[in-house]
Amino acid sequence: QVQLVESGGGSVQAGGSLRLSCVASGHTYTNYFVMGWFRRCPGKEREGVASIDSDLNTNYIDSVKGRFTISKDYAKKTLYLQMNNLKPEGTAMYYCATGGYAIWRTSLIPEAAYSSWGQGTQVTVSS
16 A cells, blocks of 8 residues: 655746656555556546656656656655646546556656555646
């Protein structure tokens, strides 16, 4: 069983930055597991935002490319999402997720590949 705890959400004005963190724990977790960030915007379906595979290949949804960066700190078992130049449409509950070992070099890791989810952290961007 893997537990994920997100933090770092908050309220910012458009153009601002936030860094989300997701700490993983549990005896079955390894640093080679795939991890990703998802979000659920008001009135919309949950969507994948960024992912990092077991070889540290990263992928992003088109709308955040060049503004968001996903990264991992192995020693801290922590996943990050640095979000710069935030836009009001980025207002959402953000979730991190992890799955097993997999390689996805050129596309976002699909939701079906994830088996553990955090509770989410709210991000609100005002115009």
